């Protein structure tokens with residue numbers, strides 16, 4: 001009984017702790033880093049120190065290799081600091097490499113790029129760039145998201161219908177690989193690595209800097225609110241506005257019920273009608289999602305919002321999570337008295353949340369983004385309504401170009417998707433955290449329902465557990481500093497469509513490891529063939545299943561070959577490696593354009609001798 005009471009108090013009166021302890025702590029934390037970053041940027045000391053910091057990462061890799069390289073690698077950034085619900089336990093068991101690189105290295109107006117170290121946060125970046133008259137084309141919403149995390153995972157924002165995902169605005173990456181070497185990659189230099197990095201979750205190397213495209217910043221966003229009163233109207237308006245890639249700079253949707261929502265379209269401008277300026281980020285202003293909801297009653301409208309206020313419009317209310325943490329947080333009295341101090345830092349909340357609150361979130365909250373083709377938006381919202389019945393839902397369109405890499409459009413055709421974000425407490429009494437959403441569970445209701453409804457076309461962005469991937473990568477020889485694994489999210493109806501395979505004999509990633517946890521042997525066998533895709537340069541990737549039998553491999557490759565069995569230590573087999581290289585080069589030379597086209601059309605995989 002007393003335990004239950006304690007849990008009740010912890011969950012329902014969390015705001016006492018948040019207000020008295022976390023808010024002051026968050027302010028100190030922010031103030032310290034704000035001043036520090038300003039000083040460092042002014043003194044221009046960061047670029048000079050960058051090389052030394054990279055060397056320090058290399059030194060750590062060398063030390064790891066010298067210690068036998070048995071432990072798996074991860075960054076030393078503690079789990080409580082990152083911007084996800086998950087606190088990866090693997091940080092305790094893996095070899096932690098300190099990639100504490102937190103500076104903006106250079107803003108270059110001539111090349112229109114900004115070069116950043118991986119721990120630079122979005123808040124830090126906009127605070128530095130906007131006064132200089134620049135911005136990056138995609139500014140993912142939450143202040144504390146980092147360049148490293150967004151490159152290695154992915155980032156999306158309401159300008160993504162025009163610019164794609166965060167990786168699509170990056171021009172190059174500098175990485176320290178597992179053999180300690182430093183490699184720069186871009187669309188023209190080491191391009192296969194460049195395209196493989198996004199969504200690799202650090203499995204290919206440690207990012208030490210990224211060069212990101214800049215665009216001129218405008219003072220305001222002219223935001224038009226379009227209230228919609230039926231699902232059909234909402235999904236059509238949203239899709240139509242998202243398709244205007246030149247015309248609209250920003251498109252966003254907030255769904256407030258199964259039949260209502262507000263679509264917002266924004267255009268950057270330097271001219272604002274003074275009567276319609278709304279500084280939504282001022283601390284006494286209502287939470288943004290509450291402000292938007294009013295347009296459902298009052299009809300549409302237009303406002304001019306200062307650009308930085310627009311970028312961080314959901315920050316004060318952490319989308320709509322603050323209403324669960326400080327229930328009276330949107331009350332005018334609270335806003336005027338303490339609005340300037342919120343939100344508490346997500347990382348500090350995470351650090352201090354305790355088991356009870358954690359459990360409550362795990363069982364009674366859903367925090368999940370689903371990526372579906374925009375043509376399936378209405379159907380997906382219906383499924384969300386039936387399975388979780390929770391509002392608001394966040395809609396963010398994004399254009400997925402047909403680039404190489406893991407995160408690719410279905411059917412290899414550039415197309416528009418929508419990120420549907422569900423963050424909050426489901427109202428459906430039958431909601432069961434695990435059964436409804438579990439990525440791995442075959443019979444899980446939400447993914448299955450979506451799959452059925454969307455004819456197997458749904459893709460779910462789930463957090464991939466590096467612990468599930470890295471042991472396999474190590475077995476494949478990643479501890480040799482050469483092999484790395486790529487991965488697919490654990491839940492996906494059609495993995496083959498999402499993957500491109502990297503095969504680069506002379507350098508780093510030769511094996512794509514796909515961890516398929518829910519597929520039958522027959523399905524894996526079928527995937528194996530489709531994974532072997534045509535590379536840009538005309539070669540084919542070789543794919544060997546970890547547990548594939550010799551005859552299965554023979555069937556796949558269909559001609560005389562040596563079979564690599566799981567037990568063979570292929571990494572160490574120099575001779576085999578040379579043979580593979582020669583074979584690949586020969587094949588590349590031999591495969592004519594027409595043959596390649598025919599092979600692609602037929603979806604077949606040209607065998608590679610190994």
Ligand SMILES: NC(=O)C1=CN([C@@H]2O[C@H](COP(=O)(O)OP(=O)(O)OC[C@H]3O[C@@H](n4cnc5c(N)ncnc54)[C@H](OP(=O)(O)O)[C@@H]3O)[C@@H](O)[C@H]2O)C=CC1
Pocket residue numbers: 073074075076077081082083084088099118140141142144145146147148149150152153154155156157201202203205206207208466
């Ligand atoms: N609007 C948006 O797009 C939003 C996106 N997100 C998600 O949050 C994540 C970003 O959160 P954030 O806290 O910044 O990042 P995290 O610390 O959560 O890092 C995400 C992944 O990137 C890896 N990583 C980070 N930095 C490096 C590096 N320098 N070298 C190699 N690997 C690295 C991490 O590896 P390791 O595990 O070894 O630390 C981890 O696997 C994104 O992945 C995104 O999916 C969340 C909210 C909003």
Ligand SMILES: CC(C)=CCC[C@@H](C)[C@H]1CC[C@@]2(C)C3=C(CC[C@]12C)[C@@]1(C)CC[C@H](O)C(C)(C)[C@@H]1CC3
Pocket residue numbers: 083084085141156318319321346349350353357358361367369419421423
């Ligand atoms: C693609 C987009 C825009 C995603 C937005 C995701 C956010 C809504 C997520 C990211 C991190 C996140 C999971 C988090 C939380 C809420 C939802 C967040 C902010 C909170 C603050 C909820 C309260 C929890 O006790 C705790 C503090 C652990 C988490 C921390 C991470």
